Amino acid sequence: MAATHLSKAAALERIGRGVIQITDRGRELIRDEPERITLDVLLRFEEYREFRRMQGGAVQHELPELDAAAGVSPEETLAASYTLLRNTLAAELLEAVRKATPAFFEKLVVDLLVAMGYGGSVEDAGSAVGGVGDDGVDGMIKEDKLGLDVVYIQAKRWSSTVGRPAVQAFAGSLEGHRARKGVLLTTADFSQEARDYVQRIEKKIVLIDGPKLAQLMIDYDVGVTKERTYVVKRIDRDYFDEA
Numbered sequence: 001m002a003a004t005h006l007s008k009a010a011a012l013e014r015i016g017r018g019v020i021q022i023t024d025r026g027r028e029l030i031r032d033e034p035e036r037i038t039l040d041v042l043l044r045f046e047e048y049r050e051f052r053r054m055q056g057g058a059v060q061h062e063l064p065e066l067d068a069a070a071g072v073s074p075e076e077t078l079a080a081s082y083t084l085l086r087n088t089l090a091a092e093l094l095e096a097v098r099k100a101t102p103a104f105f106e107k108l109v110v111d112l113l114v115a116m117g118y119g120g121s122v123e124d125a126g127s128a129v130g131g132v133g134d135d136g137v138d139g140m141i142k143e144d145k146l147g148l149d150v151v152y153i154q155a156k157r158w159s160s161t162v163g164r165p166a167v168q169a170f171a172g173s174l175e176g177h178r179a180r181k182g183v184l185l186t187t188a189d190f191s192q193e194a195r196d197y198v199q200r201i202e203k204k205i206v207l208i209d210g211p212k213l214a215q216l217m218i219d220y221d222v223g224v225t226k227e228r229t230y231v232v233k234r235i236d237r238d239y240f241d242e243a
Contacts, residue, residue, distance in 0.1 A: 009048035090214035106137045109155045115220035120145045152177050155185035164193040
């Protein structure tokens, strides 16, 4: 995990699968001879600040210590560690999505929708959602496996905040496709005006921004693999009632 944070601060760079090398910035950090490279040190760099903003805003400088006197339980420490690991993974996923080819982006959208229960099979969803163009994908997909309703999909790797005009144009396109529901997905973010707009219109439009996309990929196991599992157990008091 330390390598990930140093990479986000441009102190390390990945040059191949499992291969990392130090950068000029990393060498400067070593020359400064800090007693310890902490998150506060990395926060001096804009790349790392952006990485932390993508994780949800607040910067957690240290994980809670296992100190009963401080009122922090082992369960709380485990939860905090899990949150940090998940947010770091989400940021890595979003970066990978932004660097992917348009064809791979189309495949990702189809895989995610099917994993979430839309479109039936990958083949069905793939034939409904496609037509890579303008660095995005468009199409209609079954809302359920029976196809009782359809959802219009538009997904684009915008690099800047998506404003109300783009969302309004998407809402208008629903009319042309005779769709009442739509999902607009971006690797960037939506403006507050865009979010307010979809709350006021009759049609049901769901906006999925980059951080939400990454979280959904984690939730539905798209582009990720399980590394290890921890099971936390507690005493079964019912078992000892007869003791």
